Amino acid sequence: MNADFATLCANEPELATLRASLRAFLFADRDEFGWQPTVDAWLSSWDEGFSARLGDAGFLGMTIPGEYGGQGRSHLHRYVVTEELLVAGAPVAAHWIADRQVAPGLLAYGSEEQRQRLLPRIAAGRCFSSIGMSEPQAGSDLAASSAKATKTAGGWLLSGTKVWTSGAHLAHQIVVLARTGPVDPQRRHAGFSQFIVPTHSPGTTISPIVMMSGEHHFNEVSFDEVFVDDATVLGEIGAGWHQVTAELSFERSGPERILSTAPVLTALVRLLAAQDDLDDHAAAAVGDLLARVISLRQLSVSVARALAAGQAPVNEAALVKDLGTRFEQESVELAADLFSYATQVPGREPVAALLDIARLHSPLFTLRGGTNEVLRGVVARGMGLR
Structure with a gap:
């Protein structure tokens, strides 16, 4: 095979072995538990039992280091797992965002306490997360976001509304992008930070956005002076835009x-x-x-x-x-x-x-x-x- 073309494939022997073992797992798991393949499964098919079994079998947390309970492998190994799960139409929605976006964010920017607390649960398929980015007046233009976090004793008071928050009604936490600095028209992307907010936090209201088909995957999430302590800050205060941009590379590609x-x-x-x-x-x-x-x-x-x-x-x-x-x-x-x-x-x-x-x-x-x-x-x- 031409070397240049080979780099556009994912067929190295180690990856092929991983692919075959995951296929065998999926065939056996479907036979035993009866789930049916579906379209858009990473949004619509939430099955916490499947996520736990996938984690127990070692197919989650592929890029999470072993000291945090993961497999310590490469993005290509994770790519192969992702591809096989999607082609099978497996019910992956419960763990999807935590494994795809939150884990890389924690590894890159999280505190050691956050990594020790959350990464093993993500790798085990038992931590479910959602992402709070879009707002009613700020969809793809995240720089227009107005949700804000105001410093207070021991932490922050978070206020604002997020929409299209997939799985928030079932997740353990929401990673929220909020403004922590004043608006600067010359630097629209400055002054943002990220917070890991437990969904049960007092002052948090999660309202369903139901599709015309009757399906409920999306939510509107309102924060009314929700207190979050300093330990919930993901990365550095004011570095939220840089962090989100890197995170979106995992989501988009x-x-x-x-x-x-x-x-x-x-x-x-x-x-x-x-x-x-x-x-x-x-x-x-x-x-x-x-x-x-x-x-x-x-x-x-x-x-x-x-x-x-x-x-x-x-x-x-x-x-x-x-x-x-x-x-x-x-x-x-x-x-x-x-x-x-x-x-x-x-x-x-x-x-x-x-x-x-x-x-x-x-x-x-x-x-x-x-x-x-x-x-x-x-x-x-x-x-x-x-």
Whole structure:
């Protein structure tokens, strides 16, 4: 294999062994516990028992060092685990944010007390977290956030409202971005800090945001002078923007920005493969679909390799998220078109059900983690164009 191309893959022997062992775990766990693959599982499929079993089997906390209860492996090992969980449509939502974003933040910026207290629970699949960033008047433009924390004796008083806070009603804690310094029009990103706020803190109100389908994943979270002590500060006061920017690289670049619809696509391809008279148009459409998945996957792997090398690929992560989520949205309608060709084989009902879920979730793909318009601004600035 060409060496340059090999770097865009994740097929080294050690990674292949990890991939095979996780697949075996997933097959056995599904047979025993009966969970069903679903689309957008990292948002919609919350199963605390599954997260605990995954942790017990050693498939969580891949990049957390052994002294904190993790596996002490690389971002590429974590990438392989993430990819396999998404393709399987496994119920991963409970541990997702804690493992993906909070753990790297704690390792980079957290105090030793925070690491000792939280990282072992994250690696065990028993710590559930949400992220408090967006606000009613500040969605992707986080610099417009107005939630504030005011210094008081022994800690801080936190006030403000966060929206679209995934899983807050079930999580143990919310990592909140709040303003701790005065607004400076010349330096909009200055004066922010992060706090690890327990969801049961007095003065915290969590209200559901229910989707038209009746699903409840998102929440509005209000803080009314919530007291948080100094030990809840994540990193340095005033360094919140830098920390959040690094954190968003983990959120934006992973395979979840490409593979949220993988369960319906793989089920559909299997269905079409059993069709005797699949015409050339449908075959070409399947080929185009797979080619796009493969190329986007290579981009995502390249970001994982950069993270493994200690780099901060902010621009690359934004690009992966932009291209990946646009593909995910387009893949839903393409899948619906291809589904119409599968007319002579059994097994259509499960694929139709997955397709219905994909259509419901499709509008979310290009919004969460930053709208595509904002991401293109990030890329433009990184290229010196703005």
